[in-house]
Amino acid sequence: MSAKEKYLVLKNVSTHNLKNVEAKILLGGLNVVCGVSGSGKTSLIRHTLYPLLARALGQEVDDEEMSDDQGTLGPADAVKNLSSVHFVSQEGIGRSTRSTIATYLGFYDDIRKILATTPAAKANDLTPGFFSFNVPGGRCETCKGLGYVVEDLSFLGEMPVTCSSCRGMQFTDEALSITYRGKNLHDILQLTIEEAREFFYEHTKLARALDQIIGMGLGYVRLGQNTSSFSGGEAQRLKLLRLLLDAVDRKPCCLIFDEPSTGLSDKDVQQLLLQLLRLRDAGHTVIVVEHHLGLIASADWLLEVGPEAASAGGTLVFQGPPADIKKAKDSRTAPYLLSS
Ligand SMILES: [Zn+2]
Structure with a gap:
């Protein structure tokens, strides 16, 4: 490694089953943390590095498992390279009934602008x-654009019922009279991401955003689909996309992902890896807790916690470039990595 490389260093970590661990994280690199289930990798990253780094950067963390005797983080001149830390969990995205993939990722604004520039919209002074x-x-x-209202159906309890004012169309007749390439806003919101990519091919910025969503394996999602209906894996990929769409230009920060490959096909994992590398290339420090061999092999800096689970784990059996893992006698990952 060159002398220019900088590391965050965790020392004396004793969170949960960890046994006085010392671990390094490569700044500006793709760090992958592996190890058998229950070995202590989540304790090391989510419950130690994340709260310690957040505290050092003056951020609030809501982690009731955080204690004061769980270790130290330094050195200060490495920490100051980072502006913030973000833990990208698999927990769902807010319960807002109006949140769709289009509003969550911000490209609904582009669609509104496209409609507002149609001749009919201009003639009626309709703005985005x-x-x-x-x-x-x-x-x-009546339904505030939801297309449904919640009614109390006595013995069924509260149920969403199609809005009678707009017949589920979400918009007024005036708004629905505005079309772009033959589709009104309601029609557009029914498109899948893949269909929308074709439909809006002339709009470079929008098409690029849609390409990224397709690249993350979410091309089947409808533009108007509520984000609260997404699975944990889908929600995490959406959060990653939002980071990509607006964090790439941000100051270097630390982004932590918890098993982002969960539920993905190998092809989608390749796309995920490309997106993680883009974040790294934009100067961010990326940390991924993972078991997927493809991601493990692609790390700039690999850490393995183990060798086994619970009290038989809790030590760092390896840290370094993945190619060096053959030197780690206790590694459970090395045999798989070296044979693949
Ligand atoms: Zn309505």
Whole structure:
């Protein structure tokens, strides 16, 4: 390794089953933390590095498992290379009924602008704001643009029922009269990401964002689909996409992912890896807790916690470039990595 490389160093870590661990994280690198289930990798990253780094950077962390005797993080001149730390979990995205993939990732704004520049919209002085879900204008005011209302159906309890004012169309007739390439806003929100990519091919910025979503294996999602319906794996990939779409230009930060390959095909894992490398190439420090061999082999800096689970684990059996793992006698990953 060159003298220019900088590391965050965790020392004397004794969180949960960890046994006085000392571990290094490569700044500006793709760090992968592996180890058998229950070996202590989550304790090391989620419950030690994350809260210690957040505290050092003056961020609030809500981690009731955090204690004061769980180790130290340094050196200060390495920490100051980072502006913030983000833990990208598999927990679902907010329960907002109005949150869709289009609003969550921000490209709904582009779609509103496209509609507002059609001749019919211009003739009626309709602005992008007119097509918003959040403010009155083109949305149906009975259902506030949801297309349904919640009614108390006595013995069934509260149930969503198609809005009778807009017949589930979400918008007023005036808004729905505005079309782009033959589709109104309601039609557009029914498109899948893949269909939308074709439909909006002339709009470079929007098409690029849609390409990234397809690249993450989410091309089947409908633009208007509520984000609260996504699985944990889908939610995590959406969060990664949002980071990619707006964090690439941000100051270097530390991004932590907990098993992001969960539920992905090998092809989608390749795409995930490309996106993680893009974040790294933009100067961010990426840390991934993973068991997928493809991701492990692609690390700039690999850490293995183990060798086994619980009290038979809790030590660092290896840290270094993946190619050096053959030197680690207690590694459970090395035999798989070297034979693949
Ligand atoms: Zn309505």
